[in-house]
Amino acid sequence: MRQHVTDPEICIGCSACELACPLKAIKSILGRYCVDASVCEGCGKCIEECPTSAADCFIEVAEPYSQDQQSQWTSLPLIDT
Numbered sequence: 001m002r003q004h005v006t007d008p009e010i011c012i013g014c015s016a017c018e019l020a021c022p023l024k025a026i027k028s029i030l031g032r033y034c035v036d037a038s039v040c041e042g043c044g045k046c047i048e049e050c051p052t053s054a055a056d057c058f059i060e061v062a063e064p065y066s067q068d069q070q071s072q073w074t075s076l077p078l079i080d081t
């Protein structure tokens, strides 16, 4: 599946995505903006509001990463293709 995440290396922690999400799918954990894959419907509002394009980030995964897992990232995970 294609999972929507935020890119830790570009994100400046401004909270705009969290505030923009109508479904509250984005939560700040340890300063990382983590997307709940079970809630996000891909509407793109967070991407429109993100000043750095960090929210415009999608990765191919077999199983979605949890928000707690995303909170540990300092860079995007290496994805096996």
Ligand code: SF4
Residues within 6 Å of the ligand: 004, 020, 021, 022, 023, 024, 025, 026, 035, 039, 040, 041, 042, 043, 044, 045, 046, 047
């Ligand atoms: S794409 Fe839409 S639903 Fe998903 S996190 Fe962004 S604002 Fe929320």
Ligand code: SF4
Residues within 6 Å of the ligand: 006, 007, 010, 011, 012, 013, 014, 015, 016, 017, 018, 033, 046, 049, 050, 051, 052, 053, 054, 055
């Ligand atoms: S809007 Fe973009 S830069 Fe701001 S916290 Fe969200 S992902 Fe990071």
